[in-house]
Amino acid sequence: MGGLVERLRRGLPEGAVAVDPDVMAAYAHDMAGFCEAGEPAVVVFPETVAQVQHVLRTATELRVPVVPQGARTGLSGGANAVDGCVVLSMVRMNRIVAVDPVDRIAVVQPGVVNAELSRAAAKHGLVYPPDPSSWESCTIGGNIGTGAGGLCCVKYGVTSEYVLGLEVVLADGRLLRTGRRTAKGVAGYDLTRLLVGSEGTLGVVVEAVVALRPAPEPQLVLAAEFGSVDAAGAAVCEVMARGCTPSLMELMDATTVRAVNAMAQMGLPESTRALLLVAFDGPDRRERLAEVAEVCAGAGATEVVPAEDQAESDLLLQARRLSLPAMERMGTTMIDDVAVPRSRLADMLNGVAEIAERQRLTIGVVSHAGDGNTHPVVIFDSRDPDETGRARESFDEIMALGLELGGTVTGEHGVGLLKREWLARELGPVGLELQRQIKAVFDPLGILNPGKTF
Amino acid sequence: MGGLVERLRRGLPEGAVAVDPDVMAAYAHDMAGFCEAGEPAVVVFPETVAQVQHVLRTATELRVPVVPQGARTGLSGGANAVDGCVVLSMVRMNRIVAVDPVDRIAVVQPGVVNAELSRAAAKHGLVYPPDPSSWESCTIGGNIGTGAGGLCCVKYGVTSEYVLGLEVVLADGRLLRTGRRTAKGVAGYDLTRLLVGSEGTLGVVVEAVVALRPAPEPQLVLAAEFGSVDAAGAAVCEVMARGCTPSLMELMDATTVRAVNAMAQMGLPESTRALLLVAFDGPDRRERLAEVAEVCAGAGATEVVPAEDQAESDLLLQARRLSLPAMERMGTTMIDDVAVPRSRLADMLNGVAEIAERQRLTIGVVSHAGDGNTHPVVIFDSRDPDETGRARESFDEIMALGLELGGTVTGEHGVGLLKREWLARELGPVGLELQRQIKAVFDPLGILNPGKTF
Numbered sequence: 008m009g010g011l012v013e014r015l016r017r018g019l020p021e022g023a024v025a026v027d028p029d030v031m032a033a034y035a036h037d038m039a040g041f042c043e044a045g046e047p048a049v050v051v052f053p054e055t056v057a058q059v060q061h062v063l064r065t066a067t068e069l070r071v072p073v074v075p076q077g078a079r080t081g082l083s084g085g086a087n088a089v090d091g092c093v094v095l096s097m098v099r100m101n102r103i104v105a106v107d108p109v110d111r112i113a114v115v116q117p118g119v120v121n122a123e124l125s126r127a128a129a130k131h132g133l134v135y136p137p138d139p140s141s142w143e144s145c146t147i148g149g150n151i152g153t154g155a156g157g158l159c160c161v162k163y164g165v166t167s168e169y170v171l172g173l174e175v176v177l178a179d180g181r182l183l184r185t186g187r188r189t190a191k192g193v194a195g196y197d198l199t200r201l202l203v204g205s206e207g208t209l210g211v212v213v214e215a216v217v218a219l220r221p222a223p224e225p226q227l228v229l230a231a232e233f234g235s236v237d238a239a240g241a242a243v244c245e246v247m248a249r250g251c252t253p254s255l256m257e258l259m260d261a262t263t264v265r266a267v268n269a270m271a272q273m274g275l276p277e278s279t280r281a282l283l284l285v286a287f288d289g290p291d292r293r294e295r296l297a298e299v300a301e302v303c304a305g306a307g308a309t310e311v312v313p314a315e316d317q318a319e320s321d322l323l324l325q326a327r328r329l330s331l332p333a334m335e336r337m338g339t340t341m342i343d344d345v346a347v348p349r350s351r352l353a354d355m356l357n358g359v360a361e362i363a364e365r366q367r368l369t370i371g372v373v374s375h376a377g378d379g380n381t382h383p384v385v386i387f388d389s390r391d392p393d394e395t396g397r398a399r400e401s402f403d404e405i406m407a408l409g410l411e412l413g414g415t416v417t418g419e420h421g422v423g424l425l426k427r428e429w430l431a432r433e434l435g436p437v438g439l440e441l442q443r444q445i446k447a448v449f450d451p452l453g454i455l456n457p458g459k460t461f
Numbered sequence: 462m463g464g465l466v467e468r469l470r471r472g473l474p475e476g477a478v479a480v481d482p483d484v485m486a487a488y489a490h491d492m493a494g495f496c497e498a499g500e501p502a503v504v505v506f507p508e509t510v511a512q513v514q515h516v517l518r519t520a521t522e523l524r525v526p527v528v529p530q531g532a533r534t535g536l537s538g539g540a541n542a543v544d545g546c547v548v549l550s551m552v553r554m555n556r557i558v559a560v561d562p563v564d565r566i567a568v569v570q571p572g573v574v575n576a577e578l579s580r581a582a583a584k585h586g587l588v589y590p591p592d593p594s595s596w597e598s599c600t601i602g603g604n605i606g607t608g609a610g611g612l613c614c615v616k617y618g619v620t621s622e623y624v625l626g627l628e629v630v631l632a633d634g635r636l637l638r639t640g641r642r643t644a645k646g647v648a649g650y651d652l653t654r655l656l657v658g659s660e661g662t663l664g665v666v667v668e669a670v671v672a673l674r675p676a677p678e679p680q681l682v683l684a685a686e687f688g689s690v691d692a693a694g695a696a697v698c699e700v701m702a703r704g705c706t707p708s709l710m711e712l713m714d715a716t717t718v719r720a721v722n723a724m725a726q727m728g729l730p731e732s733t734r735a736l737l738l739v740a741f742d743g744p745d746r747r748e749r750l751a752e753v754a755e756v757c758a759g760a761g762a763t764e765v766v767p768a769e770d771q772a773e774s775d776l777l778l779q780a781r782r783l784s785l786p787a788m789e790r791m792g793t794t795m796i797d798d799v800a801v802p803r804s805r806l807a808d809m810l811n812g813v814a815e816i817a818e819r820q821r822l823t824i825g826v827v828s829h830a831g832d833g834n835t836h837p838v839v840i841f842d843s844r845d846p847d848e849t850g851r852a853r854e855s856f857d858e859i860m861a862l863g864l865e866l867g868g869t870v871t872g873e874h875g876v877g878l879l880k881r882e883w884l885a886r887e888l889g890p891v892g893l894e895l896q897r898q899i900k901a902v903f904d905p906l907g908i909l910n911p912g913k914t915f
Binding site: 168187248441 | 562607610631893
């Protein structure tokens with residue numbers, strides 16, 4: 008592969024081509040478990056569109072696979088290397104080109120960190136809503152690749168709602184411009200949204216026009232403890248059926264509550280089977296919070312604690328923020344990402360509890376309850392092959408349950424390597440065939456992130 | 462073509478196959494001007510998915526073009542017949558299958574009229590926001606085909622934001638399911654949004670899952686009169702830059718104001734060069750309206766009239782609703798649909814005025830100002846070939862101006878027949894080639910709405 012590296016160097020600056028084994032090992036995978044990673048031939052860090060084009064043209068000529076990467080915070084193996092590939096890290100293309108408060112857009116390079124864009128927008132009284140948990144480190148390019156979500160989605164939607172236009176380098180090095188800078192536009196097929204969530208299999212995003220929104224007022228949070236998952240699920244449904252739209256509605260199950268209690272001495276009663284957090288950020292947030300307090304009490308909440316101010320709100324959200332770290336203390340964790348219609352949320356949680364019991368495993372579930380998007384966290388001892396096997400089985404049973412309840416195998420983390428077989432099951436043969444044909448239109452040689460998604 | 466009609470009849474009920482020349486003439490075109498329409502061989506009105514599949518299978522076997530149609534209220538010729546085609550009218554598949562207030566979705570057949578869905582949603586305290594002017598007659602299937610917008614988009618977005626999942630019959634009769642019923646989902650490429658706005662060239666929608674929202678409070682409207690387009694444009698920009706998000710922000714130019722005055726004796730001063738209507742529907746709508754009143758005064762409004770209540774608000778919106786009928790009294794009208802970044806709105810309006818003067822024509826402009834989406838209405842005497850020629854030229858010059866200002870040739874009406882050449886110009890060669898290849902994936906024989914979009 009010496010020829011490859013040498014040819015790549017010809018169009019890239021000093022220090023943009025890494026073949027050091029330690030560097031290559033570090034860039035070989037994202038944060039997913041249960042996923043294999045190959046050995047890259049080289050890692051490149053282009054700084055301009057022309058350099059990305061050079062990398063793709065070289066890869067096309069030599070028929071070498073290319074794996075585009077953001078910050079590798081993904082949870083599905085979508086950024087994992089394949090043997091002999093060029094890892095194409097976009098982190099050095101990290102310029103915020105423009106923030107326009109009148110048109111409410113930002114123009115950004117793909118390596119911009121989500122939190123950096125948020126801070127730049129905040130200077131103009133604006134926000135970029137999609138807020139994955141990794142927002143302090145993940146990149147906008149990675150968010151676009153996976154179609155990332157976050158905590159805010161119940162009110163503000165996901166990445167796909169905020170991408171207006173893209174500049175994309177295709178597998179053969181050609182530059183494609185999609186979409187627009189305008190609020191509306193229906194000229195031709197919506198290639199922009201086809202590319203969002205395509206996990207680097209159709210092209211490499213080198214610039215994006217994203218929509219911003221006015222910053223809302225700080226959210227006020229309410230916590231409600233329930234003695235059963237069914238009661239909490241009923242409260243979630245009633246809140247939505249009444250026409251309330253919280254800015255956040257998160258549900259932690261008994262396992263999660265116990266884990267957080269153990270880690271942070273939060274003093275939540277052990278009898279709590281479900282903890283619901285609901286927030287509002289509109290001008291009527293106090294009235295709405297009072298309304299939800301009543302709904303929760305009516306649904307059988309054992310305790311309802313509405314925050315009086317911002318500081319109390321932040322404190323209540325701590326419990327949610329600690330959920331994953333608290334469970335990670337209990338063993339190796341594997342986080343799933345199944346979304347169901349929110350009317351089936353309680354069925355999903357009860358089903359996961361049944362799987363945990365049958366498989367003799369601990370599975371904690373944190374949910375973006377307002378979206379019906381559950382993250383069952385399977386906790387196991389990775390040194391125990393039998394337990395690891397049961398963990399893997401549980402992970403699959405959770406997806407099967409999600410599909411049975413009318414849901415999807417991935418609400419916001421993507422398919423990557425982890426869920427390829429499940430994608431086929433969800434799409435069915437007609438959809439799968441069309442998706443493969445679309446892939447072939449963009450990437451006839453199959454060099455872009457091969458083996459991912461399909 | 463007797464063979465075609467006979468074979469179609471075999472899989473369709475009595476009365477679902479029309480060959481009467483009057484019926485065929487009526488179904489040969491939508492409401493666009495400047496567009497040719499061919500002569501259909503037959504018009505069919507299927508009532509079930511299986512019947513639509515029969516029609517498509519028959520057309521594929523016989524290599525006959527199929528033109529899918531909603532209510533033919535479109536403005537770009539996208540539903541116009543081509544010679545010898547099967548016109549596939551979806552109006553009899555008009556069932557609202559489900560409205561679910563917990564999941565906030567509706568499941569509808571494509572022939573459901575937009576206003577019918579709105580009324581069904583209203584019973585649950587919900588709305589389906591996309592509200593094209595033709596909402597009392599246009600169908601959801603047609604809205605999906607064109608990616609329709611409306612007056613609400615500045616706050617609520619367009620059709621594409623509300624389509625979660627589709628059932629689609631492909632050109633060869635296979636049934637494709639895309640998307641989901643859940644709030645979130647990123648499993649595979651977003652074929653749902655690829656299909657929205659594809660103008661019947663990729664498949665025929667036979668069912669859709671659409672998102673609903675809680676009904677907002679009734680909107681309060683403010684009217685502001687300006688002595689110049691620049692002052693009105695500055696007010697629009699300042700409203701958005703301050704972080705206000707109106708539920709409606711419409712701008713009528715001097716020609717439109719005069720036309721409405723002449724028709725309805727609304728008593729607007731002839732010195733008014735631009736009339737801005739701004740509405741809010743949130744719990745803080747009175748405060749926001751007062752804020753906008755100040756912004757308008759600061760930008761030089763000659764008069765600012767905030768409504769005190771619902772009745773006054775409705776009265777102020779009358780002027781906007783009468784705009785098109787008022788201009789239609791002045792001659793043959795041809796409505797354009799160019800969206801620019803809202804910061805360029807005043808440049809667009811001034812440019813259109815310059816075109817009107819140079820071409821010695823009257824062109825009135827109504828705009829969804831909050832979206833930068835202008836509808837210049839070219840008014841001409843269609844019996845005068847020279848004036849008709851200048852009207853056609855103006856229409857094209859308006860699109861060129863839109864592109865020059867960083868905009869798109871169609872904000873919400875679609876490409877159809879009317880703007881095919883302009884689409885190529887907007888997309889550029891790389892985008893156009895990819896779009897053609899995607900078309901070929903879905904419809905390799907090219908029988909679905911041939912000659913439209915491209």
